[in-house]
Amino acid sequence: MQTTFPQLLQAHAKERPNDAAMREKEYGIWQTLSWKDMAELVKSIACGLHQAGLHRGEHMIVIGANRPRLYATMLAAQSLGAIPVPLYQDAVAAECVFPINNADVRFAVVEDQEQVDKMLEIQPDCPQLQHIYYDDPRGLRNYDHEGLAGLEELVAAGHAFSQAHPDFFQEEIDKAQPDDVAAMFFTSGTTGNPKGVVHTHATLIDRARAGVSFDKLSSHEEVLAYLPPAWIGQNIFSYSQWLVAGYVVNCPESGSTVGIDLNEVGPTYYFAPPRVFEGMLTSVMIRMEDASAIKRKIFHTFMDLAKRVGPARMDGKSIGFMDGIKYALGNFLVYGPLRNTLGFSRVRVAYTAGEAIGPDLFTFYRSIGINLKQLYGSTETAVFVCLQPDHEVHADTVGVPCDGVEIKLADNGEILVRSPGLLKEYYKNPKATEEVLTGDGWYHTSDAGFIDNNGHLKIIDRVKDVGRLQGGAHDGAMFAPKYVENKLKFFSHIKEAVALGDGREKVCVMINIDFAAVGNWAERRNLPYAGYTDLASKPEVYDLIKDCVEKVNADLSQDSMLAGSQISRFLVLHKELDADDGELTRTNKVRRGFISDKYGVLVDALYGGKSEQYIETQVKFEDGRTGSVSATLQIQDAKTFAPVKAAA
Incomplete structure (x- = not known):
């Protein structure tokens, strides 16, 4: 071999x-x-x-x-x-x-x-x-x-x-x-500073083989490689697994042609972080809002059916004769054309990873017949730790341990992993290596979670980010910021969110609108705007975002563990969070601590009961120049709901 x-x-x-x-x-x-x-x-x-x-x-x-x-x-x-x-x-x-x-x-x-x-x-x-x-x-x-x-x-x-x-x-x-x-x-x-994660041929090839075996990949697969090769997720899918399985990797002409190239290639094996799937759904919803009334009616009617029976159908369960007939008609009129528009007509297996995906977003893709699954892993584990088997896919879990992987939980709920795919070391950083690798081969993931009754792993948040509310009506309640943020980001009008609350009496959030989606929404209502900052400050946009926030609160009230994480106050940021400004990592993860410090005046205003706050922020442009963006931001209260008690 x-x-x-x-x-x-x-x-x-x-x-x-x-x-x-x-x-x-x-x-x-x-x-x-x-x-x-x-x-x-x-x-x-x-x-x-x-x-x-x-x-x-x-x-x-x-x-x-x-x-x-x-x-x-x-x-x-x-x-x-x-x-x-x-x-x-x-x-x-x-x-x-x-x-x-x-x-x-x-x-x-x-x-x-x-x-x-x-x-x-x-x-x-x-x-x-x-x-x-x-x-x-x-x-x-x-x-x-x-x-x-x-x-x-x-x-x-x-x-x-x-x-x-x-x-x-x-x-x-x-x-x-x-x-x-x-x-x-x-x-x-x-x-x-970033840490250099050292991997051997053995670790990378072993995990690539585990993934190939799990999903029965062959040399006949087609893959589109469009994410940064520096991200180990892309590297595993278009390099390690490419060489193990021997399938074809297709490289798009440029970032701007990915959508066209995706349609031309028609990949059978697809991989993207949640942000890509969010962007695709946003573009679909924008197009549907511009469609005729009858087309919108057909779309929403069959999407309601898909949400009700589609996931069960994807899991191989019976959906009944009449629903089967209706779904087949929906497949002809809506789901099939939609998969084709997205470039997913031939997809046999699609994965999302990198961070948690919103349950509603995840369910949307599965409901229209796309076998979207979640996996769990990291740079240090050569990606593959847990994978979701076909017909055992749950929106709130990341699957079962794949071949060769052992999982156990520390006393604080942290997930520990032992696997043939673990890093050799952090380069020139023995102290950091010792912090994450135990003497008997267990890797500290820094993620909090648990194994459910079906043997599937459920991730709550990063261990360091899972907190508790202090004081107020929800004193001592668990606070999981990423969970809250992902629920908000399902809405096509919200691109990014930063949730705050650990050690405080309530949860507040700072929100980035999706400029394309909200811009389209505004244009259809003849609402004029001059750029992102102006659009984000419109009272009509605040009403739109408030509705999204309160829907998230209603959903959170159904969860006995996280009902206390309902959002009490929010604001819409005057600029988009950007990796060049240090607010996101290069893999587009929110740097919550950095943002809390940078926008400290906004945090104080949220928790100080203010209704508005002036802020001026330095920004870096693509050509390297710097400038500033200023605005007086409105701060609004959101309706919260009484926790729903479980039936006896």
């Missing part, structure tokens, strides 16, 4: 050399790279990197979108025993300094001019960064910096070297062992 990624590549190239390995859309046309082509490309790049001085055990950063030659570069580095370190392509230049210096990086392979400019900008802070190679030469013709070259030059030099030394490449691959380090992924760094 092949035990390293280069060995897996060679096996595919030998067994089915002419089958498609990857496709890339360029100038509107899909270009196919066979397994044989990929193996030859990896060989040339590896030999070129060797000639340039890349050593075994050395780190090499890779920055860019999903591109076949960047994937080939990672394989080439692994063939030499070097360690690829993918970084986020949308990170600003300064964010790359710590990973590069932490990992003593001398080699960088990047996608295009934008990434080259970042590397050149930070070179004074990273003097050891000597070699920068780029894939896309557009805009770089007149660059003459020392150590800067195109990937084409590297490939040509490597090809000549391999011709002169025909045994070199295979000898290097044969030196590799499964316990050698295969890759390093930097965490999103919600607090302090």
Whole structure:
């Protein structure tokens, strides 16, 4: 059995050399790279990197979108025993300094001019960064910096070297062992500097095989790779599992063409964080609001049916003869066309992960016949810890432990995991490694949860975020901010939410509206607005958001454990939360502590009983310039509901 990624590549190239390995859309046309082509490309790049001085055990950063030659570069580095370190392509230049210096990086392979400019900008802070190679030469013709070259030059030099030394490449691959380090992924760094998570060939391949076996994946799957390769979720699905299962990975032309490319590819295996599914649902609802009255009536009638019987049907349960007939008609008129519009006509398995997905959002996709499931894992566990089996899918759980995984709960409710896919260590950070890995191999996830009666894992929140209300009518009640935030984000008009309440007498939230959805809503009501800040301050928009908040409160009142987490007061923020402003991580997770400090004046106003508060906030624009946004924000009370007592 092949035990390293280069060995897996060679096996595919030998067994089915002419089958498609990857496709890339360029100038509107899909270009196919066979397994044989990929193996030859990896060989040339590896030999070129060797000639340039890349050593075994050395780190090499890779920055860019999903591109076949960047994937080939990672394989080439692994063939030499070097360690690829993918970084986020949308990170600003300064964010790359710590990973590069932490990992003593001398080699960088990047996608295009934008990434080259970042590397050149930070070179004074990273003097050891000597070699920068780029894939896309557009805009770089007149660059003459020392150590800067195109990937084409590297490939040509490597090809000549391999011709002169025909045994070199295979000898290097044969030196590799499964316990050698295969890759390093930097965490999103919600607090302090990011940590380098070290994974071996064995850990990544084992978890990839577990996922492939669980969902019976084969070489016939089609995958669309459009999320950042630096996120281990994308890396597992379009790299580790790609090499284990041998399916086809399709790379879209650009971020703006993903929707079109999704429809053209028609993936059978799909993966996205909740935010992507939220965005898709928002676009559907916007389009439906613009449709004719009869189309809206048909849509809502059949969606009501789908919500009632669709999830049971997906779970293989009987829904009755008449409902079956009605659902079949709905499938012809609504669900089928909707799946086709979303690009999900051929999806056999779809997963969401990264953070919890709202139950209503999750149910929507399953109700229209999309086999959307949840999984649980992290960078440190090589993703696969729990998976939802077909016909055993629950909106409020993340599935059962997959092959090789053991789970137990600490006294404080923290989930501990033991698995063949655990990280080797945090790079150059033994203290952090000791904090998360016990001597007998258990990993501290920092997540709070429990195993339900069906053996499924249920996540409540991060251990450090689960709190208690103090004082007031709900003194001592549990407060789970992420749970509250996810319920709010199901509504298409709400893009992001930050819930506050630990150690306080009530829960308050700060909300980001979804500019596209609310803008469309406003235009249909002839409500004029001049940009995000103006729209967010409209009294009509506050009424819209208040209705969403109170619906969440009504839902929370049904849960005996979380009824105290109902939202008492809220405001709509004057700007969108942004990773460039430090408010979100690069994986779009809310940095709640940072936001609480940054918007301290708003927090004080929420809890101080004020009805409005002026604030001025510095923002960073895409071109690197800074500016400020100011506004007087309205603060409103929301209706709360008496907890519903369980029947005796």
